[in-house]
Amino acid sequence: MKNLxxxxxxxxxxxxxxxxxxxxxKLAANGYSIFIIHRDRRADLEEVKFNFQEITSSxxxxxxxxxxxxxxxxxxxxxxxxxxxxxxQGKLKVLVHSIAKGNLKPMNSQTEKExxxxxxxxxxxxxxxxxxxxxxxxxxxxxxxxxxxxxxFTSEGNSRAWEGYAAVSAAKATLESLTRNMxxxxxxxxxxxxxxxxxxxxxxxxxxxxxxxxxxxxALQRNPQGRLTxxxxxxxxxxxxxxxxxxxxxxxxxKVDGGESLR
Numbered sequence: 006m007k008n009l010x011x012x013x014x015x016x017x018x019x020x021x022x023x024x025x026x027x028x029x030x031k032l033a034a035n036g037y038s039i040f041i042i043h044r045d046r047r048a049d050l051e052e053v054k055f056n057f058q059e060i061t062s063s064x065x066x067x068x069x070x071x072x073x074x075x076x077x078x079x080x081x082x083x084x085x086x087x088x089x090x091x092x093x094q095g096k097l098k099v100l101v102h103s104i105a106k107g108n109l110k111p112m113n114s115q116t117e118k119e120x121x122x123x124x125x126x127x128x129x130x131x132x133x134x135x136x137x138x139x140x141x142x143x144x145x146x147x148x149x150x151x152x153x154x155x156x157x158f159t160s161e162g163n164s165r166a167w168e169g170y171a172a173v174s175a176a177k178a179t180l181e182s183l184t185r186n187m188x189x190x191x192x193x194x195x196x197x198x199x200x201x202x203x204x205x206x207x208x209x210x211x212x213x214x215x216x217x218x219x220x221x222x223x224a225l226q227r228n229p230q231g232r233l234t235x236x237x238x239x240x241x242x243x244x245x246x247x248x249x250x251x252x253x254x255x256x257x258x259x260k261v262d263g264g265e266s267l268r
Contacts, residue, residue, distance in 0.1 A: 012066065014091065015099035015247075016040040018074055018139060021053045023208035024158050025103030027236030028243045029060055029067075032099065035244060038066040040087055040097075042074045044106075075106065075131045080142060088146050096150035099247050100143065102157035102180075105210035106131035107173040125172050132176035137183055144194065154247050155198040157184065158239070159258060161266055163202070169215035181258050188256030197255040199246055204234030204262025230263035238263070 015032050019025045021043035029039050039060060045053050050071070061067050068090060072079045091097075108124035111117055136157055143149055162170050163177040181200050188198040205224035211217055224233055242261045245251055260266055 012038045012095075014038050014040065014095070014097050015101065016042070016087070016097050016143075017101045017103060018042050018135070019044075019103035019105060020101070021045050021049075021056065021069075023103065023105065023210060024203065024206065024236050024239050025101065026056055027240040028101050028103065031237070031240035031244045032247070033060045033063050033065045033067070036065065037099065037247075039068070041067065041069040042083060043069065043071055044073050045071055074104065074139075075135050077138075080139065084142055084146055084148070088148060091148070095148075096153075097143065097148050098150050098153055100140065100149075100153065100155045101243060102136045102139070102155070104131055104135060105208075107176060109169045109173065109214060111169050111215070112171055120171055125175060128172035129176045129179055132173065133179035133183060136180060137187065140187060140191070140196075144191075149194070149196060151195045152252055153196050154251075155187070155196055156243050156246055157200045159200050159202045161202065161204070161262070167214065167216065167220065184258065185256045192255070197246075197252065199254060199256070200258045201239060201242055201246075202258055202260045202262065202266075203239045204228065204260075204265040206234045206236055206239065208236065224265055227268050228263050228265040229267065230265075232263070234262050234265070 013036060015037045017025050017029050017039060020029045020041035029041060033039055057067055057069060070083050072083060074080060107128035108120065110120040110124055112120050140155060157180055159177040159181055162174045163181060184198050184200040191198065205221055239261050246254060
């Protein structure tokens with residue numbers, strides 16, 4: 006087995022597409038080896054494999070797990086395998102949370118199934134609370150390096166009301182609250198915890214939002230740069246937050262939207 010302990014490692018939760026994949030590519034281009042945990046259908050695995058090969062072509066290691074990363078037993082299993090692969094001295098420098106698993110149902114509809122309590126529970130657990138679960142378990146097995154960075158993604162839907170987005174909006178608000186509290190309570194462990202509020206970005210998950218075309222048109226009108234935010238724009242800032250120069254940034258929600266939220 007290769008010596009994995011001397012490499013600089015990042016763990017990306019939900020890294021097979023969108024912001025997570027762009028982040029994996031950016032970190033790999035800057036020397037990080039990558040663990041990616043994702044959940045994809047068999048029909049999509051060929052594209053996923055192609056993207057992962059692009060990452061490893063830069064000479065870094067990539068270890069991936071296609072499992073339901075929200076389930077406790079799967080998390081424990083994967084953590085055990087990561088611990089074994091890294092060995093006693095191996096540590097993670099970066100944890101990126103990019104899980105997009107939420108219910109996009111309306112609250113009031115005569116034609117569609119409406120949002121229920123269980124939909125909120127599923128969405129909050131996957132898109133927010135799982136960040137805390139993974140962080141706590143990584144701490145328990147001593148897998149974070151000194152001055153490790155934890156980064157997650159929110160959206161302007163955290164405060165704007167979009168039809169069909171209520172459960173995800175609640176999850177984003179929860180994620181931001183967790184970011185602040187984790188930054189405070191894990192500071193003694195050297196962890197830096199931040200959340201990026203990305204502008205409207207055309208990812209697979211965005212295209213599932215009801216009325217996404219209208220949201221896109223509105224974003225283009227509002228953005229002073231005259232374009233949407235790209236996954237690469239966001240990945241660039243993720244990388245900046247992993248650098249030594251960013252060690253004094255923690256507990257923040259950072260807008261990466263080209264000024265879209267200014268108006």
